Amino acid sequence: MNNYSESCLRVGQIAPDFTATAVVHGQFQQVQLSRYRKYVVLFFYPFDFTFVCPTEIIAFSDRYAEFQDLNTDILGVSVDSEFSHLAWIQTERKMGGLGDINYPLVSDIKKEISTAYNVLDPNIGAALRGLFIIDRAGILQYSTVNNLSFGRSVDETLRVLKAIQHVQAHPQEVCPVDWQPGAQTMSPTPSGSQAYFKLINN
Template structure:
């Protein structure tokens, strides 16, 4: 299955661990908000807790941008709960600020085309979904290296900026407050003429 930016994000219903409780959630529950949906290989591994903790520690930054964060792996909700209940100094993640979703049947990972068939786990896929439910950004890392929360926030802010500013686009490396350009052969020269 091919999944692309610009298409509606595949909906799903699954069990998540939220504040050490099990809760059934649907992707469509989050319509009206932006969403960072990220997949990771397995609980009780090595790179994964560094990412999960980093997104949790900066969760307030996402919330301030009308954005929710969801983590997904092929582990059970029971494994998620045990990992949350394990101290960070012992390889656990402790309490986190967003839900961890169980994809034990691997249906969500398959729908988002991040399931690594030989290993049977999800690659490090990250999807930014806008408030209308459309995928605006996709990155997929291989298993052995993590993602950047800074870059995720940068891209999220760029998406939100262009969606709220008609006829503007964000050039390379755009950061909040930087100049944008008009995607027009003549009007874009205002931007290009400002370059040193």
């Protein structure tokens, strides 16, 4: 049996703050989560110079403008050093590197951030593929964790982010399954849900 952290971190709580060294546009910088005043997509990946990880990191970078349009920043985190991050960024994509990316890669070499977010797998000494969406108040609104061998979806991350922002802007509404902007929402009352189900089943 795996002896994972007994952290009870869950949505609705304040996201654990951290300060760490990151590579930002080829330079080392200190980043602090609580200093971000936007929404934040915080995602963990196991190791630099691996296989599934660059596909995710590059995909989020290539669509970074879509997140910026939603007032959202992205932070990628692994247990590698900032020097490893920099070397990977300086490696061409055709050679399995990242090339230039549009958001910080954070070094969690002490494994404190991965532990705080309860994604550290002690059997390999690295983070599972955890992804967290944190709102402007620093509240954790969404979390998901994949095992190591399969990647996450940028489309689904954007969809969930838009749903979070919609319900925060419209607190009398909730978003049903697979909701997309412009689709029908629901009032979370018996009469509101009945009206919704009548509408979609006509």
